[in-house]
Amino acid sequence: MERAQPPHDPLAVMLLARLRHLLAIEAAACGNPLDDASRLLVSKAIFSTWLDCQELGAGREATQLLGRHAPPSTGGAVSAGGV
Helix, strand or coil, rough: CCCCCCCCCHHHHHHHHHHHHHHHHHHHCCCCCCCCHHHHHHHHHHHHHHHHHHCCCHHHHHHHHHHHHHCCCCCCCHHHCCC
């Protein structure tokens, strides 16, 4: 199995770190639910950061992070069309 190479662009590295941090906030909220406004803010920040990663060529890594941290469906998730 081929291992994905991390991006070498410092901005892409920073954005992937930001995405990890936002996903950790979202995961922590599972035990201590966020209010609707906070949940929406975190969801939009995750999506925006994911888009930035796509533009900088770190989309594969960003999508893998999202796949590893996929929360259970809440019915209120923000999709590409909802932003």
